[in-house]
Amino acid sequence: MPTVGLFNKEGQKVGDIQLAEGVFGIEVNQYALHQVVVAQLANKRQGTQSAKTRSEVSGGGIKPWRQKGTGRARQGSIRAPQWIHGGVVFAPKPRDYRVSIPKSMRRVAMKSALTSKVLDNQMVVLENLELESPKTKEMVKILNAFDAKKTLIVTAESNENIYKSARNLGEVAVLPVNNLNVYDILKYDKFIVTKDAVSKIEEVYA
Structure with missing residues (x-):
């Protein structure tokens, strides 16, 4: 003892x-x-962190320029992740981290x-x-x-x-x-x- x-x-x-x-x-x-x-x-x-994906950022509905002939890389939206003010790739979303023991x-x-x-x-x-x-x-x-x-x-x-x-x-x-x-x-x-x-x-x- x-x-x-x-x-x-x-x-x-x-x-x-x-x-x-x-x-x-x-x-x-x-x-x-x-x-x-x-x-x-x-x-x-807390699991309250959150960021917007490209589908949630406002704007970017129109194609910024035509697909071919401009000499620039093809782009589909100004809200794609590589653009400034674009959406976040694999954006964090609210979730529960609780572990049961x-x-x-x-x-x-x-x-x-x-x-x-x-x-x-x-x-x-x-x-x-x-x-x-x-x-x-x-x-x-x-x-x-x-x-x-x-x-x-x-x-x-x-x-x-x-x-x-x-x-x-x-x-x-x-x-x-x-x-x-x-x-x-x-x-x-x-x-x-x-x-x-x-x-x-x-x-x-x-």
Whole structure:
């Protein structure tokens, strides 16, 4: 059963916490991680890009000059792609980029991402993380205590004070447990999670 240190906000170790083997101690599945990250990024795409083909550009109905005898190359329309203001060849059109991933693969990928943070010693469990008011200075102090730069902070519930304290820090993100995802876990170097959030993760994925 994986064991990691339990820390307070000042960066002092106050004990150890045992993590569920089935969530934080599985064999990392690189294929599942790759598939889920690709799907997640694809699903973020809006797919609203659009350009006009030669049939959609206005004008160009008449042949610009006769077929033969002018010495110039034959042309059928001034809206052909080689003309300025002509249509676009294979123009992009609105489409859905969504990729469907089986639920079982998503679960394996999530467990693999969590396990990788434990194996790489990038996971920090906090006893609690409460701020009386939004204070970026306080958040910087907490991050410095763990030498954390590019960091994902996970809380058990949405916490406005913590979110507002971190939102001006460029490489820091704050997520409640129910918004936790594979891409963000892998994207950030440090994974700081509260003890209550760990319990919720284990409750869902164990």
